[in-house]
Amino acid sequence: MANIPGAAQLFDELDKKLMVYLRDGRTLIGYLRSVDQFANLVLHRTIERIHVGDRYGDIDRGVFVIRGENVVLLGEIDEAREHAPSAASLTKVSIEEILEAQRVEQERKQEQDMLRSRFMKERGLQYMAEIGPDDMY
Template sequence: MSVPFGSVPGYLPGSTSLVEQLDRPVLLVLRDSRHIIGVLRSFDQFCNVLVEQSKERRFCWTAGGGGGPVYADVEEGSTIIKGDQIVVMGEVDDLDMPEMGGKLRKVTIKEFNAIMEKVDEEEERKRGKCWDFDTDLNN
């Protein structure tokens, strides 16, 4: 049986569900815990994907100073992601996130980095001196 040119066969081994997400916004959670959002343009039998208009979405759930949880987007353009790096992929309604009733707010990447530095300083202060592998084993 042959498939007419331009139509998608009813069964594509290993990637059947991706056909429905083509040209739609998707969210990918990767093995290194990054979150990528963009428009799915292409895929292959190994689940390698091409995502256009992609952004890496970074979250900070413990924003210092009582500011609440925040997120920032880092624009990446077109991105090819290997299938073995994808943990979860799903369709999203929009590339922008709703404000979730004021609980999660969007900030610029500069503000995000400043918040992360503040959080790191607070955690460092709580921990006290960090364990130094080279000097602590020699004592």
């Protein structure tokens, strides 16, 4: 097959299960149903996967339209290996549990940034927290 540059290469991925990492830090998994010249994507049977430490949870999202400029990374999921045990296996937990773990992790990071900022300010320096997905817009 010829090497087609740009968004046209995504046509080879139609009807395949993809993992898409977005600029806002979310990870989506779903079947690619449509793509256009701007790399806008339509995913079907989409889930949002949230990772915290060695745990993860999935939230059903259904049909999901993604603007192409928000895609950081995407790749095909090998469905044959998707559920096979691996050396770095993760534990699936309930939606409630993973959302609570995510909230606790975000609070811990904010507290850590506050302490770091206070420490730097006492020494006459200005601390700027790393730019995270929530700070991009």
